[in-house]
Amino acid sequence: MQVELLPSSVPPSGLQFLTTYLVGDAVAIDAGVVGLLALGRQRRIRHVFVTHEHLDHIATLPVFLENVYEPGPESVEILASREVLEFLHADIFNGRIWPDFFALSRPDDAFVAATALEPLRPVTRAGLTVTPVPVSHGVATLGFVVDDGRAAVAFPSDTGPTEAIWRHLASVPNLRAVFLEVSFPDAHAHLAARVGHHCTTSFATEMHKLPRDVRWIVVHRKPCYAETIAREIAALGLPNVELVNPGFTYEF
């Protein structure tokens, strides 16, 4: 399985401002930056799984759908919880912020197709089985576990301390990696807890809930704290923990 966290800042900063993962070339998780890719790569993406409606995860979804639209029955599919699909329709594709691509879509000429995801009900797209698992982020958020039959990778998305996804992953034998967030340094642990994010210490505590030999890849460091978090992570000397490298293609 190939996974890339798309870069969302001008090189060489390596900072992450927005979130989109590509898994292979047909599946995206979140749409923070997908609409800025080279057009040829955008056109190969057919399924966009959305974890939640926060702007850093959906910022370029409207322009992406416009960029890849071609007249005809085929369209990109958005897969998300029913709540998130309703938010996208009411607050983004509402005929004001952006055209109502849902209402404009017809069977013979579609802008977008929507599929509602249910927790722990896997769906298969482009050879990947994707299992949605609720996490703990203040707004209803789904993490995703993606399995291509050989390797599985977990994308818990934005979350603070949580349980269901670790319980689920305990029974995923081919799990290779977890892309887990650390948004705040420990000095802001209280704020992290209030808004459903991890600080460095809660990240390390979370690792103990999955006592498995997997790669832990740190994502979602808020730009103003990125250096501090990197120092705190390094100081803990945790095995199998690395900072994400945006734009790098991971092979699992």
Ligand SMILES: [Zn+2]
């Ligand atoms: Zn969020």
Ligand SMILES: [Zn+2]
């Ligand atoms: Zn976020």
